Amino acid sequence: MRIIVDAMGGDFAPREVVKGAIKALMEFNCEIILVGREEIIKKEMGDFKGKFEIVNADEIITNDESPVKAIRSKKDSSIVKGLTILKEEKGDAFVSAGNTGALMAGGLFILGRLSGIERPAIAVLIPTEKKPVLLLDVGANSDVKPKNLVEFAVMGSEFYKVAMKEKDPKVGILNIGTEEEKGNIVVKSAYALLKEVNNLNFRGNVEARDFFKGDFDVVVCDGFTGNIFLKTIEGFGKFLFDKMKLEIKKSFTYSVGGLLLKPALKRIKDSLDYSEYGGAILLGLDKVLVKCHGSSDSKAIFNGIRAALNFVENDITSKMKEALSGLKEVKD
Amino acid sequence: MRIIVDAMGGDFAPREVVKGAIKALMEFNCEIILVGREEIIKKEMGDFKGKFEIVNADEIITNDESPVKAIRSKKDSSIVKGLTILKEEKGDAFVSAGNTGALMAGGLFILGRLSGIERPAIAVLIPTEKKPVLLLDVGANSDVKPKNLVEFAVMGSEFYKVAMKEKDPKVGILNIGTEEEKGNIVVKSAYALLKEVNNLNFRGNVEARDFFKGDFDVVVCDGFTGNIFLKTIEGFGKFLFDKMKLEIKKSFTYSVGGLLLKPALKRIKDSLDYSEYGGAILLGLDKVLVKCHGSSDSKAIFNGIRAALNFVENDITSKMKEALSGLKEVKD
CATH class of the missing domain: 3.40.718.10 (Isopropylmalate Dehydrogenase)
Known part of the structure; x- marks a missing residue:
């Protein structure tokens, strides 16, 4: 090759x-x-x-x-x-x-x-409690039609099979509630379409809060929402680690604690680095x-x-x- | 009263x-x-x-x-x-x-x-590096028109003046890039409208990643995006703290480090609790x-x-x- x-x-x-x-x-x-x-x-x-x-x-x-x-x-x-x-x-x-x-x-x-x-998408693998979850689109399409989310779901599922050696990936829609009637017009219509797709293990909506449980393998959304999700993780993660550094500096006891924990904290930081999984994919x-x-x-x-x-x-x-x-x- | x-x-x-x-x-x-x-x-x-x-x-x-x-x-x-x-x-x-x-x-x-x-909104104050930032809408309106974002901006700004005693709050749009032409159709049109509003300190787009720097006071978005943002923080925060707990259990050194740092970590967790700021507001x-x-x-x-x-x-x-x-x- x-x-x-x-x-x-x-x-x-x-x-x-x-x-x-x-x-x-x-x-x-x-x-x-x-x-x-x-x-x-x-x-x-x-x-x-x-x-x-x-x-x-x-x-x-x-x-x-x-x-x-x-x-x-x-x-x-x-x-x-x-x-x-x-x-x-x-x-x-x-x-x-x-x-x-x-x-x-x-x-x-x-x-x-x-x-x-109709619309290619950018996907990323995001670490969660159980395994990396594929999120797409994260930025190629700020405005999408419901059928584009269906395309994302099918592409994402095929990708996940090959990349993660998972036979029947569980597919979900990133949403603000789990019920079928939740969300904006696009995700509601996409839900109805996705239910009808053959050979796709569609499991409904996943809330942003539950994303990190890793119960889904592939999660679809429009590129605007996906990008916000991704950048929120990035920004909030940095915010938390910076806060921790500041706290650690506040007392001698903390700085000893911080020193002892340093390798563990570094490992966590590294595990959140999604370049680890081979980079974003244009699908x-x-x-x-x-x-x-x-x-x-x-x-x-x-x-x-x-x-x-x-x-x-x-x-x-x-x-x-x-x-x-x-x-x-x-x-x- | x-x-x-x-x-x-x-x-x-x-x-x-x-x-x-x-x-x-x-x-x-x-x-x-x-x-x-x-x-x-x-x-x-x-x-x-x-x-x-x-x-x-x-x-x-x-x-x-x-x-x-x-x-x-x-x-x-x-x-x-x-x-x-x-x-x-x-x-x-x-x-x-x-x-x-x-x-x-x-x-x-x-x-x-x-x-x-036309559309009331739900707002929350989110802790950042510098100060709490007001984000709205976070769930009342999954689909919005550009003019709704303008209403959110004006309401949010007035709210911030009273709640946070800030004379001239800086207002931004939550977006996937800082340039005027970035984002979906709704935020692009809202940008054009917001530039023209008198007595509003509109400062353009803010990326989700930079939200936590706290350079803006009021950030507007549709309720779908805002809810995703909020729930991502919640889910990712929990994910990080759980990961830390797991790491701390892995060795004696880490558990000592964790013990020493416990009050600091708790303080960080508490500072992220937005109930601290008086609860969400229906505007x-x-x-x-x-x-x-x-x-x-x-x-x-x-x-x-x-x-x-x-x-x-x-x-x-x-x-x-x-x-x-x-x-x-x-x-x-």
């Missing part, structure tokens, strides 16, 4: 990307194509020069650029080039820690949508595309490559197409 | 409610009318029998009842009776820890909306109505009464009416 890696994407590119790619090359039976500024990439390679194919791309799309504009104007960027050679089947998957919006926009322009999908494009967190270190890139290999090996794209072909036509 | 208190509302009613009311009676210069089953209330009063007026109400609306149905069928409930005597101006405000939906539905039927308000009804958390103890009830007194003293209802009267007509 051949994995295309965006060497210029992410806050610590190209160094951490190349390090992650080297690790993956040593561990897995695969080829890696690095896309980006050749001379800079080569400097980071050390003894591994010649072990990678490099496709030169002089431009970089940064995180503060408008996605659509960047994709249109920067034809020689690592994202556009990477997606283009993926489309040309020079590789089996594309891994990038770059601008998520640009990856989604570029994926739509260059790769196209999976047949049966609904006609190829495998793995998005790593913008602040990815080499470990996160390595995990992204590992995830990409798993998806290609299990032919996740075909599986999704098949599951989606079984959906009934729904009018908007 | 006379505060009407729902003696039957909340998980620990009537005992904790009566205890809270007694505390308030001792501390503040006010009268309190307790509404509920007279004989039970009297049993909880101890030496304070005769110090309160009691209005008998035989029925109780529980938390799992459908709000609208309950309000219609239980005319002799503490909520319906309490709201009715508030409407009749036998008291200046109503404090209840009962069914939020029923309070909102009853408030709409019996008290009516504040002039200038947009034509009287002062304070909703306490369902699990309110006597302290929370006491705080709710204190908040109600402050709102009446400052004539918050008139202030909101005035601010709302300045809004331009917006077509739906």
Whole structure:
């Protein structure tokens, strides 16, 4: 298998990307194509020069650029080039820690949508009491129709089967109550549609409060709600840990307590890091595309490559197409 | 001033409610009318029998009842009776820890909306790094129009002035990015409307991640998003503290560390308890109505009464009416 890696994407590119790619090359039976500024990439390679194919791309799309504009104007960027050679089947998957919006926009322009999908989605695996739960959409679609949530549910379920080796993932809607009549117009209609989908283990609504119990495997929502959910976790987690640090400084006893607990607290913090699980996934494009967190270190890139290999090996794209072909036509 | 208190509302009613009311009676210069089953209330009063007026109400609306149905069928409930005597101006405000939906539905039927308000909202004060931030709506309106968010902003701002003694509260929209063009259709239109409102310190979008920095005073959103935000904090907070407990049990060193830190951790937990700030507030009804958390103890009830007194003293209802009267007509 051949994995295309965006060497210029992410806050610590190209160094951490190349390090992650080297690790993956040593561990897995695969080829890696690095896309980006050749001379800079080569400097980071050390003894591994010649072990990678490099496709030169002089431009970089940064995180503060408008996605659509960047994709249109920067034809020689690592994202556009990477997606283009993926489309040309020079590789089996594309891994990038770059601008998520640009990856989604570029994926739509260059790769196209999976047949049966109107709106691709961004998914993340979120740690819970029992297991990581897949949440989607977390930002690609601020406004959705009920049938889009059905597409998310089917894609998410197929993804979960392959990524988490779960036979029959439990699917739910993120909502403000568990009863069928709860929520806004979109989730209420989506509930009615999801009940009728064959081969989908739909289990109803899940409240944000109960999400962390991990009783569901896949939870769907519009991209606005999902993004709020995700960023709330991030912000609140940071707020809590900062508060703890402040408290610990307040007395000698506390600081001793804090010192003793330090490794445990660090372990908790690390376990909340969702880059651990291979990065966010763009679902609904006609190829495998793995998005790593913008602040990815080499470990996160390595995990992204590992995830990409798993998806290609299990032919996740075909599986999704098949599951989606079984959906009934729904009018908007 | 006379505060009407729902003696039957909340998980620990009537005992904790009566205890809270007694505390308030001792501390503040006010009268309190307790509404509920007279004989039970009297049993909880101890030496304070005769110090309160009691209005008998035989029925109780529980938390799992459908709000609208309950309000219609239980005319002799503490909520319906309490709201009715508030409407009749036998008291200046109503404090209840009962069914939020029923309070909102009853408030709409019996008290009516504040002039200038299409959709009343539920607001809560959420602790952040700098100060408590008012978030609304957190559940009354799952679907909103842009102009409703404007109403929330104006009501929230007036509320914050009185409740938090802040002269010119900074108002923001809860969103998935800070730029004006970010978000779903509703928040984008609301942004354009809010920019034009006079006498409102509108400062743009605030990301969920940055909410806890406390740079804004009032943050508006639809009730679906707000409820997800609130329940995410609740669920994630519990998840983190449970994880910590598990880690602490893992070794002797950790358990010593945990023991030393226990008071600090408890203080953090307590500081996150939003009942501390006087309970949730129903804004947009034509009287002062304070909703306490369902699990309110006597302290929370006491705080709710204190908040109600402050709102009446400052004539918050008139202030909101005035601010709302300045809004331009917006077509739906």
